[in-house]
Amino acid sequence: MSDLLAISGPRIFDGHRWHDDAALLIEFGHVSGIVGADDIPANAKRVQLDGGSIVPGFVDLQVNGGGGVLFNNAPTVASLRTICTAHAQFGTTALLPTLITDTVEVNVAAIAAGKAATEQRVAGFIGLHLEGPHLSLARKGTHDPALIRPMDDSDLARLIAARKDLPNLLVTVAAETVTPTQIRAMADVDIIVSVGHSDADAATTSAAFNAGASMATHLFNAMSQLGNREPGVVGATLSNDNVHAGLIADGIHVHPAAIAIALRAKSQGSHVFLVTDAMSQTGTDLKTLTLNGRTITRADGALRLADGTLAGADLDMIDAVEFMHTTIGLPFEEALRMASLYPAEAMHIEDEYGHLEPGAIASFVHLSDQRKVSATWIDGAEVFRA
Template structure:
C-alpha cells in the first residue's frame, strides 16, 4: 500500500460546496476526507496542488477521441486511446459510445468493452450502445440502412453480455423496441435511454413506466415540445425519473433554449452535460469517416456533406466553461452538470464527487478554469 497523500489547494469542491485552504485526503485510490490544511494527519504526505481541485468529469456519450472513432476501431486499444484523449480535458470516467452499426460490429464492441473492463483501463466506465434500434424519421447522422427493430436475437446478445463490460447503457426508440424488451434490458442491468425517436409524450411516459430513465441529447433527434403534443422533449422535462443528456456546444441547442429547459426540468432527474465527441478530439484531423460516409470538421462543428450535425467537436472542459459563462450558472452548478449529475444518472455512486469513500478521480484547474492535471484513482494520468 502506498503512503496516503493530502493534496492541498486554495479551494476544493466536493460536489456540493467549496472548502477553502483545505486538503483532499487520498489513500489507496479512494477519498478519505477533506480537512483544513492545519488538521492533516501526520502520516499523510502533503502535496501542493497549486489550483482548484474539483471532481473528475463524467461523460456518458463519447464516440471517439485521439484519432479513434469507436465504430471504426471497436477494440480495447481503441477504448484506451479514447479514454487517454479525454483525460487531457479533465474527463476521468466515460462511456464509450457505439453509433448504429452492424451486429458484427456490435459484438466486437461488446468484446472490447469486456477486455477494457478486465484490464481496468483508466477512465473507462462502460459502453453506451446508441442504436441501431432507433427511428429512421429521427435518424440524425445514423445510417438509415443500418437502423432496424430489435429482434429476439439482439435482445439475447445484449442481455447475455450485461455485467461483463462495465456500466451498460443503450439508446432506443419506441418505434423499434417494445416496452417488454425495455423491461428485459432493465432487468439485465441496462440503463435505457430514449432518443432518436418521433414518439409522442404518452408513449414516452409508457416507456418510463417500463424502466427507461434517461434521454439522449435532449432536443436533438426527437419529437419536440408543441402546444398540443409535448413530444419526447415535454416528457423529458416533466418526468421526474428522466435524466437528460445535453450537448453543450452552442451548436446543437441554443443557449436560451437550454436555459428555459433547465428552469422547466422536474427532478430528481437532472439535465447533465455530454460531449458526443468524435475522433477528432485531441487531434488536428479535418475529416474522418463513419459507416463509409465522410464527416467534415469546420468552425467548431462536425457535419455530413449535407450539413447534418454528426457528433460534436468539443471536450468536457470546454463544456464546463460554456455552461458557466453562457448560462450564467454558478461554478458549483456548472461543475455538477459535468460530474455529479451524470454520475447520478447511471447510479455511479463513487464518481462525480469527492466525499469520503469516493474514487480519487479529480482534476486540478487554474482560477480561470484551465487544466493543470487529471487524476484517476489517485494516479496522475495527465499533466499540463
C-alpha cells in the same frame, strides 16, 4: 510505508460545497476525507499544487471517439484506451465509449473490447453506450439508415449477456421501435435505457419511461419536439421528474434559450447533465473523419456530413462546463455538477463517482485560476499534466 496522500494548495469543491485552506486525502485510490491544512496526518505524503481549484472528475456518458480514433471504425481495447487518454486531458475521468449504429458484427466486437477493457482496468473506462441500431429512421441524424432496424430476440439476449461483462451499460433506443416489454427486460438487469433518435409521441415515450427507461439522449436533438398539442419526446422528458437528460452544450446543437427552459423544467428530481458526443477529433487537429464510409468535416466548431447534418460534436467537457457558466449563466459549481455528479446519478454510480466525499473514487481535476485543466487524476494516480 503509508499509502495516504494529501493534496493541498487549491480550493477544493467536493461536489456539494467548497473547502478553503484544506487538503484532499487519498488512500488506496479512494477519497478518505478533506481536512484543514493544519490537520494533515503526519504519515501522509504531501503534494502541493499551485492555486486554482480541485474539482470532481468529469463523467461523460456519450463519447464516440478521441485521439484520432472513432470507436465504430476500430472496436478494440486499444481504441478504448486511446479514447480515454484523449479525454483525460480535458478533465474527463470516467466515460462510456459510445458505439453508433452499426452491424451485429461490430456490436459484438465492441462488447468484447469493453469486456477486455474492464479486465485490463483501462483508466477512465466505466462501461459502454450502445446508441442504436434500434432507432427511428425519421430521426436518424447521422446514423446510417441502412443499418437501423427493430430489436429482435437475439439483440435483446446479446445486450443482457453483455451487461454481465461490463461494469455499466447504457443503450439508446427509439420509444416507438422497441417495445415496453423489451425495455423492462433490459431495465430488470440494470441496463440503463435511454430514449433517443425517436419520433414518438408523448404517450409512447411515457410508456417507455414507465417500462423502465430513465434517460433521454442529447435532449432536443434527433427527437420529436415540444408542440402545443403534441409534447413529443422533449415534452415527455421535461415533464417527468424521474428522467435524466443528456445535453450537448456547445451553442450549436441547442439554443441557449432552450437550454434555460430545460433547466427550469428539470429543477426538481432528475437533472440535465452534460455530454460531449465527441468524435475522433478530440485531442487532435483532424479536419475530416469517416463514419460508415461517409466523410464528416470539422469546421466552425461543428462536425457535419456533406448534407449539413450534425455528426457528433466538436466539444470537450471543460468547454461544455465553461459554456454553461459563461453563456447560460449558471454558478460555476452547478456547471461542474452537470459534468460530474448528475451524470453519475443518471447511471446510478454516484456512490463512487461525481464527487469527492469519503469513499468516492479519487478521480479529480486540478483547474487553473483561468478554469483550464492543469492536471487530471484517475483512481488516485495522475494521468495528465498540462
